[in-house]
Amino acid sequence: MRTFSASRADVTIGREHTLTEQTVILRLGHRIPRDLRVTTHVCLTARAFGADGLILADVVDTALEKTILDVCERFGGNFWIRMGEPWRHVVKEWKSKGGEIVHLTAYGIPLPEAMGTIRASPNPKLVVVGAEKVPGEVFEAAIWNVAVTNQPISEVSALALFLDRYFEGKQFSLEFENAKLRIIPSAHGKKVVNLSERDN
Amino acid sequence: MRTFSASRADVTIGREHTLTEQTVILRLGHRIPRDLRVTTHVCLTARAFGADGLILADVVDTALEKTILDVCERFGGNFWIRMGEPWRHVVKEWKSKGGEIVHLTAYGIPLPEAMGTIRASPNPKLVVVGAEKVPGEVFEAAIWNVAVTNQPISEVSALALFLDRYFEGKQFSLEFENAKLRIIPSAHGKKVVNLSERDN
Numbered sequence: 001m002r003t004f005s006a007s008r009a010d011v012t013i014g015r016e017h018t019l020t021e022q023t024v025i026l027r028l029g030h031r032i033p034r035d036l037r038v039t040t041h042v043c044l045t046a047r048a049f050g051a052d053g054l055i056l057a058d059v060v061d062t063a064l065e066k067t068i069l070d071v072c073e074r075f076g077g078n079f080w081i082r083m084g085e086p087w088r089h090v091v092k093e094w095k096s097k098g099g100e101i102v103h104l105t106a107y108g109i110p111l112p113e114a115m116g117t118i119r120a121s122p123n124p125k126l127v128v129v130g131a132e133k134v135p136g137e138v139f140e141a142a143i144w145n146v147a148v149t150n151q152p153i154s155e156v157s158a159l160a161l162f163l164d165r166y167f168e169g170k171q172f173s174l175e176f177e178n179a180k181l182r183i184i185p186s187a188h189g190k191k192v193v194n195l196s197e198r199d200n
Numbered sequence: 201m202r203t204f205s206a207s208r209a210d211v212t213i214g215r216e217h218t219l220t221e222q223t224v225i226l227r228l229g230h231r232i233p234r235d236l237r238v239t240t241h242v243c244l245t246a247r248a249f250g251a252d253g254l255i256l257a258d259v260v261d262t263a264l265e266k267t268i269l270d271v272c273e274r275f276g277g278n279f280w281i282r283m284g285e286p287w288r289h290v291v292k293e294w295k296s297k298g299g300e301i302v303h304l305t306a307y308g309i310p311l312p313e314a315m316g317t318i319r320a321s322p323n324p325k326l327v328v329v330g331a332e333k334v335p336g337e338v339f340e341a342a343i344w345n346v347a348v349t350n351q352p353i354s355e356v357s358a359l360a361l362f363l364d365r366y367f368e369g370k371q372f373s374l375e376f377e378n379a380k381l382r383i384i385p386s387a388h389g390k391k392v393v394n395l396s397e398r399d400n
Contacts, residue, residue, distance in 0.1 A: 038237050041354030048351035071352050106383055107390040112372050139388050149371050150383040151248035152271050153360075154241030160357030161364060171349050172312050183306055183350040188339050190307040 022124045023166070025054040025159065028087055028138070029131040032061050041156045042129060043068045043081060049163035049171040051127070053080035057087035076179030091126070091141050099124040101142045104158040105134065108145035115165050118144055127162060129155040222324045223366070224294075225254040225359065228287055228338070229331040232261050241356045242329060243268045243281060249363035249371040251327070253280035257287035276379025291326070291341050299324040301342045304358040305334065308345035315365050318344055327362065329355040 025046045030039050039056070043064070046054050056064065060083045068081050091101060100123045108114070118125070128138055139145055148158040164171065184191040225246045230239050239256070243264070246254050256264065260283045268281050291301060300323045308314070318325070328338055339345055348358040364371065384391035 034237075037234075038241065041238065041241075041356055044351075044353050045357040048349045048353045049357075075351055107386055107392075109385050109387055110372055112369075113385075136389075139390075142388075145386070145388060147383075147385060149248045149374070150385055151244075151275055151374075151376070153244050153248045154356050156241055156354050156356035157245040157249075157360030160353075160360045164361060164364070169312075172310055174349070174351075176351070183347075185309050185313075185347055185350055186307055186345070187309055188342075188345060189336075190339075192307075 023051045023163075024124070024126050025051050026087065026090055026126050026128045027054060027056050027131075028058075028128060028134055030056055030059055030061065030064075031131065032059060033063070035131050036061065036064055038131065038154075038156065039064055040067050042159060043079075044071060045156055045160050046163070047072070047077060047079035048174075049160060050167045050174055051079070051163060053082065055085065055090055056081065056083040057085065057090060060084040074179070074181045076176035077174075078177065088137075091138075094124075094126045095141070097124075099126055100144075101126045101128060102144045102146055102162070103128040103134070103138055103142035104148060104155065104162055105130070105139070105145050106147050106150055106152060107139075108147040110150070111146055111148050111161065111165060114144050114146045118146070119166065125166075127159065129159055131155065223251045223363075224324070224326050225251050226287065226290055226326050226328045227254060227256050227331075228258075228328060228334055230256055230259055230261065230264075231331065232259060233263070235331050236261065236263055238331065238354075238356065239264055240267050242359060243279075244271060245356055245360050246363070247272070247277060247279035248374070249360060250367045250374055251279070251363060253282065255285060255290055256281065256283040257285065257290060260284040274379070274381045276376035277374075278377065288337075291338075294324075294326045295341070297324075299326055300344075301326045301328060302344045302346055302362070303328040303334070303338055303342035304348060304355065304362055305330070305339070305345050306347050306350055306352060307339075308347040310350070311346055311348050311361065311365060314344050314346045318346075319366065325366075327359065329359055331355065 027039055027042055043054050065081055072079050102125055148161045180196040182193045182195055184193060227239055227242055243254050265281055272279050302325055348361045380396040382393045382395055384393060
C-alpha cells in the first residue's frame with residue numbers, strides 16, 4: 001500500500017482537462033507528507049467555492065488524490081485534480097493559450113482594489129497559491145499579485161475570500177451533479193440524505 | 201527543547217482575558233502534532249480577520265503558541281491565545297456571562313440565512329471550529345449552527361467567510377498596533393518596512 005508517493009515530475013493525472021476550464025488553482029510548494037492536510041483544505045475549498053480543478057505542481061501525492069476523489073465521488077460535481085507537472089510548464093502553457101495568472105500573496109495589492117480589473121477580464125484564470133516561499137518568477141508571471149489582507153494568514157482563507165469575491169458568493173447556491181450524499185441544512189444536528197440509495 | 205508538549209488539561213495561558221472580548225474562537229479536537237499547521241492557519245485567519253483571541257480546548261501545544269506569538273510580536277495587534285481548558289468549561293463560562301455560541305459546521309443553516317440574526321444580537325460571540333468529529337453537545341450548546349456551504353470544506357475557509365460577513369469585510373482596513381513589520385502592497389515583488397528599525 002502506498003500512503004504517499006515519492007516526488008515524480010513526469011506523471012500527470014486527468015490530463016484531458018485543459019484551458020476550456022475557466023478557473024483553475026495551481027498549488028505550489030506542496031511537500032509530502034507535511035502539506036497533505038493543508039493542501040486537502042485548499043482543494044476542498046476550491047471545489048466548494050466553484051473552481052473547476054486544481055493542479056498540484058511538481059509532485060504526485062496519491063494520498064491527497066484519494067481523499068479528494070473520494071469527496072467528489074460522494075458529494076458530486078466535476079472538480080478535478082492534476083498532479084506532477086513542473087509549475088513553469090503549467091504557467092507557460094496557460095499563458096500561451098491566452099489564460100491569465102492571479103497569485104495570492106500577502107505582499108500583493110489588496111483584493112478590493114484588484115478585483116475590479118480581474119473580473120473585467122473574461123480570460124481563464126489560473127490562481128496560484130503557494131506553501132511558504134514562492135519563487136520570484138511567480139510574482140513576475142502573475143498579472144495580479146493579490147493580497148487578502150497584508151497580514152500572514154493562510155492560503156486556504158486567502159483562496160476562499162478570493163473565490164467568494166470573484167464569483168460573487170456563488171458558493172452558497174452551487175449544485176453538485178451526481179452527488180451520492182446531500183447535507184440538509186439543520187439548526188441542530190446532522191441530516192444527510194443518501195441519494196444513491198433513494199434512486200435504487 | 202520541546203517542539204510540542206503532551207496534552208495537559210490543567211494549564212491555562214493568558215488567563216486574564218475573559219468575556220470583555222467580543223469575538224473569540226474556540227478550537228476543538230486539536231491533535232498534537234497532527235493539527236499544528238491547520239490550527240496555525242485557523243489562528244492566523246482569526247487574527248487577520250479581526251477576532252480578539254482563540255482558545256485551544258483541552259490541550260496545550262507550545263509549538264502552536266510560539267508560532268502565533270511570534271507573528272503577533274512581528275506584525276502587531278492584541279490577538280491572544282489561551283490553551284488547555286476543557287471545552288465544556290469554556291462553553292459553560294461563556295454562556296453564564298451572557299455570551300452566545302456560533303458553531304461552524306457543514307450540517308448547519310446556510311451562512312447568508314443565519315447572519316442577520318447573528319449580527320442583530322449584540323452579545324459576545326464564541327465561534328466554535330472543530331477538527332473532524334465534533335460532539336453532539338456542541339450542536340446543542342450553539343444558538344447557531346452555521347454552514348459555509350453544505351459541502352466538505354475547511355474550518356479555515358469557513359472561519360474566514362464567517363468573520364468576513366460578521367465584520368462586513370473589516371479585515372481589509374484593520375490596523376495592528378505596535379507592529380515591527382509592515383507589508384507595503386506591491387504589484388510585483390515584496391516590500392516590507394521594518395518599523396522597529398525606523399524608530400531607533
